[in-house]
Amino acid sequence: MESWRRNPLTFWVFALPPSLWLAVFFLAPLALVWMMSFGEKVGLIDIVISWRPDNYLRAMDPLYLQIFLKSFWFAGLTTAVCLVMGFLVAVAITFAPPRRRPLLLLLVMLPFWTNLLIRTYALIAVFRTKGLVNFGLEQMWEWSQSVLQGVGLGDLGLLGPEFEPLQLLYNNFAVVAGLVYVHLPFMVLPLYAALDRMDRSFIEASLDLGAGHIRTFFSVVIPLAMPGIVSGIIITFVPALGSFLTPDLLGGTDSQMIANVIERQFKSANDWPFGAALSFILMYVTFIAIALRSLWAGRARRGSAA
Amino acid sequence: MVRDPHGRPPIISINGVSKSFPGGVQALADISIEVAEGEFFALLGPSGCGKTTLLRILAGFETPSKGDVFIDGRNMSRVAPNHRPVNMVFQSYAVFPHMTVAENVAYGLKVGGGDRSGIPARVEEALELVRLAGYGDRSPQQLSGGQTQRVALARALVKKPRVLLLDEPLSALDAKLREAMQLELVRLQETVGITFVIVTHDQNEALSMADRIAVIEQGRLLQVASPLELYEYPTSRFVADFIGKMNLFEGTNLGCAGGVLSVNVNGLGRMDIPCEDNIEGDVGLAVRPEKMLLYDHRPDDRLAYEAIVDKIAYQGSETRVFLSTGDGINFEVSVRNASRRAAAESASGSVWVAWHPADTLILRD
Structure with missing residues (x-):
């Protein structure tokens, strides 16, 4: 970095194009939306920037707060499930034979190669009433029924008069399952990076000192993987919180997340200023979460250096 | 053991x-x-x-x-x-x-x-x-x-x-x-x-x-x-060879008699080494550099070979002297610098490399 300062020309040649790009295509639209959030709708298409916080105050309505809370609940649950599952996957890849690891990592990333919309429709095919899960369960039901029939218990109706498919779609379960499916790779990759970097002799030292595998996992592996865990939580939680497609396609009437409300403001409700305010509230919350995390990380660093 | x-x-x-x-x-x-x-x-x-x-x-x-x-x-x-x-x-x-x-x-x-x-x-x-x-x-x-x-x-x-x-x-x-x-x-x-x-x-x-x-x-x-x-x-x-430094010579076993092993060493000729038991097959002989001494005349109570000083490496407490004979046999001799005067004097030209036969190792493996 020192050499950049000694050669400002080179620095600007490299720094100017991306800076301009970010300014024109990221900062400018964001500023427009921010201004809009302080505006009000006049007539059908006109918006006047009045610089009044009315839209933000309207967002404090219990109706919207409840949807915010539900979004946090879904995103939090998704992150928790992803953390547990992702840790198992990351540990499995880390301890797989070195030759297999690239293939396993590829399998983790493979879903990214398919469009999210198509993957979500595929989930519908799995979860719907006559979908793969219910089909499999029905087969098992019929098989069990015929076994019972074979031992002479078939007429007792132990398994019910007929197979009843599970309602797996268009409810909160479907939304969280879909979110976990979509976000799991985001959790696995930073966890794998953290575990792969970890010196194996820490684990061996713990075993050598008499700790069992479970104790070693909680006392040594998890604390040392903490940077990866925190990164994984953030890059899973933040996009999960703003999810739109998954609750839209898989959710029922009561599984709306905040992004669905925002989408409605910009489209069917045609209330851009209110939609902009909701977007910015979501963004502020995300910023605060990340700021708290850096504050905590900074304190941990100072703590270990003190 | x-x-x-x-x-x-x-x-x-x-x-x-x-x-x-x-x-x-x-x-x-x-x-x-x-x-x-x-x-x-x-x-x-x-x-x-x-x-x-x-x-x-x-x-x-x-x-x-x-x-x-x-x-x-x-x-x-x-x-x-x-x-x-x-x-x-x-x-x-x-x-x-x-x-x-x-x-x-x-x-x-x-x-x-x-x-x-x-x-x-x-x-x-x-x-x-x-x-x-x-x-x-x-x-x-x-x-x-x-x-x-x-x-x-x-x-x-x-x-x-x-x-x-x-x-x-x-x-x-x-x-x-x-x-x-x-x-x-x-x-x-x-x-x-x-x-x-x-x-x-x-x-x-x-x-x-x-x-x-x-x-x-x-x-x-x-x-x-x-x-x-x-x-x-x-x-x-x-x-x-792995522990410390060593001069290694390969030779043909001429037989063991009366507690003395005779070996025809390639390039140096016959060497008589005291030995304890009968040894058969080809053997290697080895001498540590610090067991060797340099003389300007041939000493008669030890094995001695005339060689030319090729290179000298001064290392503080000792000086390593690298020599070779006309037949292409190399020696490395370590000379302890027991006094400042000894340290300043360095061997050159043609000298005699000599050691006690008892300091010769017989290696079978």
């Missing part, structure tokens, strides 16, 4: 251990070693010779493909690392960075369960032992390499293991500190009386610290002996 004055069974007994890794790499081939209680034992060999694998087998991180390991009289085949009466000091030290020094040392005591009231006192005692008293609250990031190693030592010793395993413990330290730590390790071992098994590729380290040394090369055990025996009486060309 084991010299225990009390006639106790060996603390470690390695019986015919072999280890092959997937892919057909043979790391160890039929190794048998016994280590006596309280011994400072070194596994010495070039990198990749299998010595670390053997240490990891003792710790339980690798399982032998063949053979058994007994520690303290118990077969370790089915004993997991966390249940073995051994502790290890890792090459990277593996001091947990997310714990303080005291927490690191206490870790092995806490996982054991049972009474915890005595732990702080034992931790303090262990830190005192490695001269780190008062460092308990520090974080490992604030320690120097040497201090980190002492933490690793304290953490292992506080468990009072029957055997302490050390994997290249000094390789990460600079030369001066390494020398100090060598003495420190010997002092520690004498204080605690625990058997130490150390892996090293540094022959000086092994010679100056260990009671006995096992030399391993390409997975084979070449020789187990005391440092003096290993240096003065190596049994193979590899050991002779």
Whole structure:
């Protein structure tokens, strides 16, 4: 970095194009939306920037707060499930034979190669009433029924008069399952990076000192993987919180997340200023979460250096 | 092989251990070693010779493909690392960075369960032992390499293991500190009386610290002996060459008669060497550079050969002189600089290289 300062020309040649790009295509639209959030709708298409916080105050309505809370609940649950599952996957890849690891990592990333919309429709095919899960369960039901029939218990109706498919779609379960499916790779990759970097002799030292595998996992592996865990939580939680497609396609009437409300403001409700305010509230919350995390990380660093 | 004055069974007994890794790499081939209680034992060999694998087998991180390991009289085949009466000091030290020094040392005591009231006192005692008293609250990031190693030592010793395993413990330290730590390790071992098994590729380290040394090369055990025996009486060309410096000569065995072995050495002619038993087949002869002396005339009470000085390397306490004969035989002679005048005088031109026949080693392997 020192050499950049000694050669400002080179620095600007490299720094100017991306800076301009970010300014024109990221900062400018964001500023427009921010201004809009302080505006009000006049007539059908006109918006006047009045610089009044009315839209933000309207967002404090219990109706919207409840949807915010539900979004946090879904995103939090998704992150928790992803953390547990992702840790198992990351540990499995880390301890797989070195030759297999690239293939396993590829399998983790493979879903990214398919469009999210198509993957979500595929989930519908799995979860719907006559979908793969219910089909499999029905087969098992019929098989069990015929076994019972074979031992002479078939007429007792132990398994019910007929197979009843599970309602797996268009409810909160479907939304969280879909979110976990979509976000799991985001959790696995930073966890794998953290575990792969970890010196194996820490684990061996713990075993050598008499700790069992479970104790070693909680006392040594998890604390040392903490940077990866925190990164994984953030890059899973933040996009999960703003999810739109998954609750839209898989959710029922009561599984709306905040992004669905925002989408409605910009489209069917045609209330851009209110939609902009909701977007910015979501963004502020995300910023605060990340700021708290850096504050905590900074304190941990100072703590270990003190 | 084991010299225990009390006639106790060996603390470690390695019986015919072999280890092959997937892919057909043979790391160890039929190794048998016994280590006596309280011994400072070194596994010495070039990198990749299998010595670390053997240490990891003792710790339980690798399982032998063949053979058994007994520690303290118990077969370790089915004993997991966390249940073995051994502790290890890792090459990277593996001091947990997310714990303080005291927490690191206490870790092995806490996982054991049972009474915890005595732990702080034992931790303090262990830190005192490695001269780190008062460092308990520090974080490992604030320690120097040497201090980190002492933490690793304290953490292992506080468990009072029957055997302490050390994997290249000094390789990460600079030369001066390494020398100090060598003495420190010997002092520690004498204080605690625990058997130490150390892996090293540094022959000086092994010679100056260990009671006995096992030399391993390409997975084979070449020789187990005391440092003096290993240096003065190596049994193979590899050991002779690996430990210290050595002038090696190849020759044809002319036969042994009356306690004298006659060898026709390529390029030097017939040499008569005192020998104890009958030796058959071709042999190698070896002489240490410091056993050779330089003369400006031919001495008559020793083996002597005329040679030309090629190169001189002054090294402070000694000067290394490289010579060659007209027949292409090379000598390396080490001259001790016992006085400043001796240091200033350097050999040149044609001189006589001479040594006592009794200082000639006969190598069969």
